[in-house]
Amino acid sequence: MSQSHNRGLIEDFGRWREFRAGMWAWIFHKFTGWVLVGYLFTHIAVLSTAIPASGQETAVLQAGDDVYTQTIVTLEELLLVRILEVGLLAVAVFHILNGTRLLFIDLGVGLESQDKSFYASLILTGLITVASVPTFLAGAF
Amino acid sequence: MAERYSSFTPGGTMWLLQRITAAFLIVVLAFHFFLLHFVNHADEVSFIVSAARMETLSYYSLMILFLVTATFHGVNGVYNALINQGLTGRKKQAVKTTLIVASVVLIVQGVRTANAWAGGVPL
């Protein structure tokens, strides 16, 4: 009933430019949330290699030749995976910061500066991500 | 709108749980990241080291709790997002079932993994 009249291009494009802080925060939070769930599932799938590994010989385990350790090491050797991990960190940090912002908003704190807190979350995310690059990429080359 | 008076819609409860899990996750996720990327570098991971951590009861329970809350928080978040997009009726029911099944699978698999490290539930 209240669907918009089809205004063609006007409705479809260009609108994003009219988005305000709160809307961007919402979109980013959504996006990061979804990425995190996606990661959670993949993460558990990868870690599950620990189940067959636990059946292997202690020596094999000690040498780090088990399925689990091998999988992780192989993955960690890929530069792509390292970069993705940095991305994951960015995503997680933003989600945490903005999530904290949302928690405060839910408590009725800082409603007037909600746009500022969003920008702060963005900037902090950027800083933390950049600062962690060395640690994350260490040993990848 | 028939559902207007149904105070049984657990909207409020789920909303509150989403916030509570979020607050919990802030701490745990930060700890998790810190531990596995900064204290122990990612490329130094091995079964033995992981197993060693997991054999401690407190760490084990924390991780299980982490798993459960993260799963709840994530899956409930996804579900809410879909509802907000106007998902209703049979589709909604189907999505709900799928998500619940996926969560159960995820948690079961996660617990089995943890047990693998700990060699059973550490007691």
Place this chain on the structure above:
Amino acid sequence: MSTQVPQQTDETDAETEPDAAEEPSKGDLRREKKAERAAEREREAEAAENAAAGGNTRELKVFRFDPEIEGKQEPRFDEFHVPFEKGMTVLDALIYARDTYDSSLTFRHSCRQAVCGSDAMFVNGQQRLACKTQLSELSEPVRVEPLPHADVRKDLVVDMEHFYDQMDAVEPFFDADELPEDELAEQRQSRQNREKVKMSTRCIWCGACMSSCNIAAGDNQYLGPAALNKAYRFAMDDREGEARKQERLEIIEQEHGVWRCQTQFSCTEVCPKDIPLTEHIQELKREAVKNNLKFW
């Protein structure tokens, strides 16, 4: 096309025809007058145009649509050049454009002072009241469109029914559990309590907030910020009593109630009455949670 002028002149010519059906003498007279008028109008429009060319004008791009009129069924934007005066609002400009160039330009308006709530529109990418928006604050060309996420009836007029339905859904009326016996004795209300609900009582039903909310756009059943604010207005009013408050909390807690709100704040940002909508919605959420906890 820079204004509506040329087109209007055409229309005048084309419509001289049906008049011929009238009695000849009267008809002739009329036609003569009409020709005069057409010429006059052209002169006037030209004068307006010249004045416009004289420098201080503003350019408006206005959304046009009419489901019945050929040529308007396909939505389009028309440009109008309006002579600028200090203190001119978007509404003034629209009125000028309508009265000078195209009398079919359609928009709702009445009070001209931001109390009737009829002229919320989408101006340069934001929901605003046309009468309360100074032209001088906007960049050119000023793009005027009907409220997004509502059915467009014609030009800038949208269907408000859905908005009204949502308002009605929260039982928007005072309903005290009990009233003073004496019909000349008022209910007491503390200053603090009036202060608490004051902002929420200011809503003028303009629909700007609803139009700006992404959630409302995606979920037609979502009560929306205005209706939730209305609910807040009564739920927080101490004069109503506990029993009624419980019922009100149940209403706002329904599936498409407060929990839908994702704190996007755009409602709060566009509200011409500066009502802190998000704050009110958030308070209702907490109120609802507290209320539920009581029963655990």
Place this chain on the structure above:
Amino acid sequence: MASNTTYEHDVIVVGAGGAGLRAAIAAQEAGADVAIVSKLHPVRSHTGAAEGGINAAIRDGDSWEDHAYDTMKGSDYLGDAPAIEALCRESPKETIQLEHWGMAFSREEDGTVSQRPFGGLSFPRTTYAGAETGHQLLHTMYEQVVKRGIEVYDEWHVMNLAVTDEEDPTERSCHGVVGYEIRSGEIAGFRARDGVILATGGMGQVFDHTTNAVANTGDGVAMAYRAGVPMEDMEFIQFHPTTLPSTGVLISEGVRGEGGILYNDEGERFMFEHGYANNDGELASRDVVARAELTEVNEGRGIEDEYVHLDMRHLGEDRILDRLENILHLAEDFEGVDGLDEPMPVKPGQHYAMGGIETNEYGRTCVDGLYAVGECACASVHGANRLGGNALPELIVFGKLAGRHAAGEEFDEPEIETGKRGEYEDADFESPVTLGERAGDDAGTAADAAADGGEAVANPDAVLDVAVDREIDRVEELLATDGVNHAEIRSTVQETMTANVNVFREEEGLTEALSDLREARDRYTDVGVSDPSRTFNTDLLHTLETQNILDIAEALTMGALARNEFRGAHWRKENQIRDDENWLKHTLISWNDGDPDLWYRSVILEGENKRYEPKIRSY
């Protein structure tokens, strides 16, 4: 002919401002099946613009008798005592009723509703809700309408009344109204089994600088007029002394009530320093202040030769924010002035019509089944000048009375006579130009049809059908013609009215206005609508309204020309004194089937327990 859609109810209320909503609630509570038909959605009505407050004697030390005395004095002894007493007696109950309906009044420390002083009142009895009393009242009442499930046909413009066609208007009866649905262009009949209540509000659009809304075109007054109901005291127009120069937006009297001060260009507090009102100063009656301001401007002491300053800075930020916050926003948004930092520019603007549809103290007109309440009606409680805060109580008091009456409740015999019955006096009024509609022009009501030789219709449904068909024809014709644009005619009317029938009036100007109006009327016969659409055709709508503006402007100017005295809001250069000898009487103008007719009826100064003796009005 009978194929027209018809909606049927016991009582049809036209208009959904404070008056219409109250009438609908009352009629429904009295057991009637009511519907409201309004060209705006109820919450868009102009009642929402009222800022100041509602006068009601609800406190110890105050009494309704004092309120009545103040009102009579304020009216310059042109109010009818039975109506004034009804207003003041009922207002406390009705005001508290609003509170019981949840209206968000401002509060005192002890939780009771606040009252403040207002111009012309001997006691601070103006009950208020911040600076948005009308908004709160309108919304509170609409909420109660929603609660009661009263049917509302919104965005239906009422075009005319369905009235029978007896020769003598006092024998006619009203059976319904003809509505035009703005959204679809549908024209339909609304059959009222028991009564039609007009509550269509003000007529500010007759002037070009007004505090009224664009929708305030006096439709109800014009419709009733054409149906044979006299217009009463039309020359009495209140000009509000403090409106913003560029838009006409009102700065509430509350500012002066709280202590705001008026200054001229020389920084003089002229209300005192030039002796306009040595006792009350800024709080003198509106007409006094409006004339004082214009005199200042005319004598060269105006700012930019146009306005004066209203200063409230000395009240302090806290008090201003607490009680007059709304004013700050208005000055900022519509004039670009910050009231905390600088004085606000103000000048007089059309504000309120004291006159209107002649009714008795129950809101009944001389046509059976036709009622009028609110600003469109003239009961008369405001006489020659309305006191601030007296219009809102009028809405709720007479709204209630008319609603109940229409729903069939029993009342005492009224003391106020309506129509050309009882005692009245024919005027020897010579108009310098031909008035009204000349033979052969569009007819207005069913009554005219009979006068034109149409067959007599008595059956209510048939009366309605005839009326509907007439309006369908009218609209078809307007849509088919591309004639003069109504906007030109409207602005001609507004300009001449503002130039000649403003705060200061003299014979020459009034005559000029009448001939300008004559010309405008002639042009209106060639009016056409260039937008052929049936959907939301505001071009058509405004064209229909312009007809009403014409009829009203003419009657208003007639009254102003006839009344050669200075009383209340009406000032005449030729005779600048109140002339109680000759003019303690109402002017009434009957449409008389297109040939307007002016006559008089004496004022009723005899109250329930006392007679109100005319005294000099000094403040």
